[in-house]
Every structure is written in structure tokens, then in C-alpha cells.
Amino acid sequence: MSPTADSQPKPAVLIAGSGPSGLILALTLVKNDIPVRIIEKDSEFHEGQRGSGVQPRTLEVFNYLGCLDDMLKKAKPAEPRAVYKLPEGVEIAKIVEMAPYIPPTPSVPYRNPVIHGQASSEAVLRTHLAKYNIFVELETELVDFQQNPDSVTAHVVKRSGGKEVRETLTVDWLVGADGAHSFVRNKLGLTFLGETRPAESIIIADVEVKGLSTDYWHSWGDQSTKSVWLRPTETPGVFHLMAGGKQADLATMQQGREQIIKYILDVTNRHDLEFREVKFVKEWRPNIRIVNKFSEGRVFVIGDAGHVHSPTGGQGMNTGVQDAVSQRATDAQ
Template identity: 35%
Template sequence: MNTYDTDVLVVGAGPTGLALALDLARRGTRSLVMERADGLFPGSRGKGLQPRTQEVFDDLGVLDAVRAAGGPYPVGMIWQDGRRKGEHSMFDTAEATEAEPYHEPWMLPQWRTQRILFDRLTELGGEVAFGRELAGITQDADGVTAAFAAGAPLRARYAVAADGGRSTVRRALGIGMTGETVDPNPMLVADVRVTGLDRDNWHVFPPTDTEGFMAICPLAGTADFQVAAQFAEGTDIDLSLDGIRKVVATRSHLSPEDVTEVRWASDFRPRAAMADRFREGRVLLAGDAAHVHSPAGGQGLNTSVQDAHNLGWKLGAVLSGAAHPSLLDSYEEERLPNAAHMLGLTTQVHRGEVRRGAATRQLGLGYRGCSLAVETRQGLPEEALRAGDRAPDGVHGGVRLFDAFRGPHWTLLAVGTDEDLPDLAGAPTVRIPAYEAYGTGIFLVRPDGYVGWAGETTKGLAEYASLVGVA
């Protein structure tokens, strides 16, 4: 008989791994996060939370903490020769609507996002084991065995690689990663303390004949600034305090002494790459282990967290016995095309071909045409909500829809219809009047906030519910 240490082994305690473990914990699925480092990531790297990710965090119960700890993006300010030359909008603005209440990116340094997820995970009884470096992973028909550089091996029913772009798990599985260098010019990113700059603007210093561009952004909710600077191909970047002081002083009107502290620093070359597949047997890839983005447009962390949100409910349904293990096949089916699309978008944003706008907010992403998106209505107008689309918010009939959706359950939503509805044990029933964002009909909303099934009557609903583990 197999003896399992946990149901799901999550390798990596970044935003992806923590969001997945949190989602599993709230549905009572055992998981264990193993992290090679001795603590959480200390830098600001992925500092932008797109509106769709804010909706995910609303569902996971951490949005209030996220909103309290961060802030809106400041307006860009172009500098030249020590003088302000004018404001620059970093992205196209949008107004909040009833259906889309979160309309702009929210700034929160990555380290703080991870801390909020970690704190919520531990509140729910989840565990992260730090200082556990994966040495190898094998699997058989019944489970996965992970070996570590130190300590005992671990046995799990499934494993998820959330261990970054250089994923040890992905390499151990022999899964290739195909991609390209988006820009051969290396980048510096650092969290620093700076005097002499206000916190009302994102300060931009355009490139000159001798130096690349530099931007210094106040990090909301902290006393820090993030410095980002581009260098000529082949440059060895000095990440020391003196090195960063030199960069800042050379490219701006600030003096070296205005940089008083470097709290974290890194260098990288912008790259776009995607794993050839997102699953190998009982091991699944998520986040940077599956796709690596240019930071332009703020899509990497967001796409990664949404991987976790897609995968969590499916693992929970399979492990509880409510759904057949084949449900996990839909993870790659749904997430790989979305990741490919977002990789293309981030590359275009990096190269200045596309502005940050509606597409980068990620509210239009969905799963139309995938096997779990079953639309039974006929003759819908072009703009109509369909199975596979994100389920909109709104307050109707005394119900706020995001409040009704929040949690690990499905939701059976009847809009503008008195049709008799079946009693689905895993899906509370909500009835509201006709609402423009939905029209009328019956909608089975997935735990990750997408419409799974839609119809004018309940014909076919029971069969679908049984397939996905709701009945």
C-alpha cells in the first residue's frame, strides 16, 4: 500500500506556489510547499497586479490585505538634463464598471504579495518547508517521489513545479523550453532607498548617446524605490551599492550619495520562453517553470497566479474523488494557449509595438472552445457572454456576484429566468433578475470565476456537473 506524506507537493514558494497551496488549503486538500531558499523572495520584481489577478485575490480572500499594502501606479515623469519635461502615462486608463470593478493595475512589491499569501496560507494550516533543495523527482502509476539535497524523501499523489524559469523539476522530467531573447541588452533591477526624488511620480530618464534608459519608481506601501536600467549587450553589471550609485548618478541629476541603501538587486536579460508541455504524468508545471516573460507589461506574475487558480480546483476535485483524473488534462488545454498569447503580448509591449491597455489587464482572457466550456444556447449576439468567458461581477437582486462566487465552490446562477434548477451539492444556487452583462439564462460558474456551462434550460447541465465533480 502506498504511504503518502501529502496529496500535492508544490516545489517553489513564489507567488505561483503560494497561491496554489492557499487554494488547496481552503478546500481541505493536503499540500506541502518545498522551497530551496531559506526564506521568501526579498525583491520587488513582479510589482504590478493586473485587474484579473485582483479578482483572483478577491476569491482567495486576500484582496483587502493587498489593497491595504499597495497603491495605484504613479504617473510617469520624463526628466532631461535635470529638468522635468512632462508627464507620461504608462498605460491606457479605464473606468471601473459594475461588471469590472478592478480596472487598473495595483502596485505591490512581489515580496509583499508573497508575504500576504504566505500569511493566509499558514492561517489555514498550510506549511512551507524552507531550505529544502530538490535533488530529483521520479514517478510511477500511483504517485511521485521527491528526493532532496538534505533530509528524507517525500511521497505525494501529485507534484506541481512552481520553481521558476530554471525549474529543476522541468529539467528532471526532460521537458524542453522553447523561446527567444526578447532583448540582448541586459537589465538591472534593484530596490533602493533614495533621497532627492518625490514619490508622486515614476521618474523616467530617457537613453542618451552613451547610456541606456533608467527609471526610478516609488514602491507603493514602502519607503523604497525600484531602479530599472538598461545596459549595452555584453555589459557586466555591478550590483553593489557603489555600482548602483554610479548608474544613478551617471544617468540622472542625483548624486551618488542620494542612493543611501540597496535592499535587493538583480540583473537579467529579457527572454520569452514556454515549456513544450505543461504536464508529465502526475507532475504539472505552473508559473515561470512553464512560461518566462519579459517584465514589460506586468504579465509574468499575473499569468502565473492564474495558472495556480486554474489548477487548484481541478486537483481538489480529482483528489477528493469527485472528478475523474482526466479532468487534469484540461489544465494544459486551457493554460498553454493563454500563456502563449501573453508571451506574445509581453514581447510586443517590450519592443514598443503595443501599449499597455485592455489586453494587459487580462479581463478578456478565457477558455472558449475548450472542452470544459459548454455553451448550449443558440443564436447569441456577437457581444454575448458565453461559456468559457470570465463571469462578470455586479449587484442585482440584493446579491453581489463576486461575494456569491468567492470560495472553493461552483455557483449555479440563474439570470432572469424562473426555470427549475437541480440541487447540485457542490454549487450553491443564486437567482438574480436579467442583467446586461449576462443577458438571461442559466450559468454554472467555475471555482476560478469562469462560466463552465451555459443554457436557456437545464438540459445537459447534470451531465456536465457530473463530469467536473459538482453533482
């Protein structure tokens, strides 16, 4: 059973949010003997692939923190993408190298990105935090804070069994790793300049598929009409779906498994495949935004709370990791 917050040393840093950025920051701090507490307002840990493209610099961070070997146990290389001819959907028209292999060297041992779903990465990080007796406190939400000259007063609410327990604690520093809708960023009054591109929205999901090769990312169609991408994941038989296009009905796809499978079959014409469980269905809407600065006094924002990106190159998760291990947050230029 996880220890209660009362049994822990008084935290010097309170982290709100338990995604990759928050977990990496917590692990970085405890490995440097800085007491930390990490809270998460959701009742369950996050599911799905989300930020799954892990770039070489992030692999270096994982190695530095001692968790790389556990990450690589299930990680996959970035396979080439197979583009299929339509309407048959079976013959490959071309192969696109997503990340051509670069031989490692003694000075640069991690030169190639890997695929490791965000839920799996977060689970590994939580396991390593547990070695330091640090556990994510679920259903615990930061609801307010005030800054003092030498501390931050934080107000949190822990929910359990329909009951709420309120707590006020004093910490040296507060970090908002609480995502794109960050309470911490909004409370600080930071701007979040940029744009939203609703026309480029897609549906993402994890789909169990039988009969499809795991040697490629598989793609049919294009964004000008309708498209389907199925990428193999670190879980055997499970593929990450990205479905969209100007003619795609995203609202209908969100109605459930049958609608998603119908859309996949309509686009791919792959009736030879067997589609089973569909989970983690979500509309993903592209946002490209950044804060005007990453800190105010003793309060910081990192990860999606400070910047959101297109999915190209795994920018979101990988830049969030860099936020977490930087020596200090600096104002955006």
C-alpha cells in the same frame, strides 16, 4: 513555531517552489480541503520588487481567495511616468500615462492594475496559508522523483545547520513552481523554446531615495545609450531601480552600492537627491520562452517553470497566478 511536516495530514500535492505561483496554488488547494505541502530550496524568503505589477484579473483571484484586502493595504496605483530632459535632469519633458484610470463598475469592480512588490505579495499569501496550518519549508529541496500509475514518489533533502536529512514521500500529484531554471521541467524532459536577449539586460535594485516625488515613475535617458528608471514602491522612501542601455556597464554596477549610485548620478545629474541604502541588486536578462506542454502524467509545471516573458504588463507573475488557479493544466498549443 511552525509545525513539522510530520504533524501535517499526508499531502495530496507536493509543490516545489514558494514564489507567487506556488503560494497561490497552495492556498487554492487548501481552501478546497486538499492537503498540500510546499517546499523551498532557498534558506530565506525572496526579497525585492520583482513581479510587482498586479493586473485586474489577478486582483479578482486575490479577492476570491480572501486575501485582497490585505494586498491592498500597501498597494499603490500605477502612477504616470515622468520623462526628464537631459543633461540637467530636473525638468519634465513629458508625462506618460502607464495605465489610465478606468472607473470600476458593479460587474467589473477591479479594473485598474496596482503596484505591490512581489516580496510583499508573498508575505501576505504566507500569512493566509498559516491560517490553514500550512507553512513554507525553507532549505528543503526536491532532488528526484519517479512517477507511478496512481502516485508520485518524491525525494527531498532538508538542510539545516550544515546537516542534511533525506526524505521520501508519496503524493498524488507533484507541481514544479521552481522558477525559470526548474528542476522539475528538466527532469520531465520538457522543451523550453524561445530566445534570450542579452543586449536588453538591465540591473534591478531597491534603492532608498530622499527628495524624490512619489507621484511618478521617474525616467532619464533611453536604451540606445544609458537609462535610469526609479519607481516608487509600497515602502515609503524606497524606489525600484531599473538601469541599463547599450552603453551601460552592468558588471561594474553589480560591484556594490557606490557603483550603482555613481551610475544613477552620471545618467540623471540629480545631485539634489540623497541616495541611501541599496539592496536586492541583480542583473535581469530578458528571456521569452515556453514549454511544449505543462504536464506529464501526474507532474505539472507552473509559473516561470513553464513560461518566461518580457516585463511588459507584468506578464510573468500574472500568468503564473492564472496557472495556479486553472481547473487543470493543459498542453501548450
